[in-house]
Amino acid sequence: MTSPSERYQKLGLRESLQKCYRYSIACKELSFILREAFHQIPKSLQSIIFEDTLFAFRLLPEIETKSAVSAVHFLLQSVEAALPNRKKNVAVTEFKHAMVSHKRRSKAQLIEKASLQLPQDILVLVFSFLDMKSLVSAGLVCWSWNIAANDNHLWQMQHVVLFGNDAKLKHTKPVEGKNYSLLQGTVDNRLITNWKDRVKGAYTGALSSILTTNRGYCGHCKSVVWLNNAKCPNVHSGISEIQDIKPVTAFQVVEYLLDDSLSITSSSDSDSDYEGGPVSKLWAYGKFRK
Numbered sequence: 535m536t537s538p539s540e541r542y543q544k545l546g547l548r549e550s551l552q553k554c555y556r557y558s559i560a561c562k563e564l565s566f567i568l569r570e571a572f573h574q575i576p577k578s579l580q581s582i583i584f585e586d587t588l589f590a591f592r593l594l595p596e597i598e599t600k601s602a603v604s605a606v607h608f609l610l611q612s613v614e615a616a617l618p619n620r621k622k623n624v625a626v627t628e629f630k631h632a633m634v635s636h637k638r639r640s641k642a643q644l645i646e647k648a649s650l651q652l653p654q655d656i657l658v659l660v661f662s663f664l665d666m667k668s669l670v671s672a673g674l675v676c677w678s679w680n681i682a683a684n685d686n687h688l689w690q691m692q693h694v695v696l697f698g699n700d701a702k703l704k705h706t707k708p709v710e711g712k713n714y715s716l717l718q719g720t721v722d723n724r725l726i727t728n729w730k731d732r733v734k735g736a737y738t739g740a741l742s743s744i745l746t747t748n749r750g751y752c753g754h755c756k757s758v759v760w761l762n763n764a765k766c767p768n769v770h771s772g773i774s775e776i777q778d779i780k781p782v783t784a785f786q787v788v789e790y791l792l793d794d795s796l797s798i799t800s801s802s803d804s805d806s807d808y809e810g811g812p813v814s815k816l817w818a819y820g821k822f823r824k
Contacts, residue, residue, distance in 0.1 A: 689729035
């Protein structure tokens, strides 16, 4: 059985904080760890988590997403609730400095961005590196991004990544304790004119939550990992990626950290309110309005 410090290292929070698309999620997990586990873990690990909290605040000015500000405020609330006075004062001071720097940088970037506009072909190329959830989010930023994010070829690539090149999703409800049955038969790609609708139709089936979650428990690795389109970052030969992944909430990350176990079957949307609703509501976003 691994120690809490080893399990915390496996969570990879410090590395994830440096990636803008994971920053908010990593801040949220740090928040839950501070609230639920800080006083139950060894002092050596407490020091590491405290340093990661300060690191999260210092990185805020470099993160340009709106969710980052909400994430650090949520983290600040956990700091005030869990840390002893001396550490709390240090962290609050770091937070205030970060907020000032963030506002100054945001104002300067607004002026700079007003005169810049990437060509559509460049946007499409950049968006080709995104996973499905990020691609949907990118389409909500502005009018030009919305046009690029709806490029048909991008969504054909998403379908291939998720379900294979010549397959269609089997729309069946999963049975608890059994593997998902993902693919059935083949489909003629020439007959599909709207690949986004194709992916959307597959997404709204049985795999809706796992295809858009950011964290999962890998049955092969026996640990909590970051996911990209429901896939574990580690290569496992001879197994189905999605079949061996279970969605994990922030509460379950704390559970894993404390005792190296997870109540996988109890996965819920209990912490989804912080992210703006259950992951199954991803497609509920309205069309971008100019």
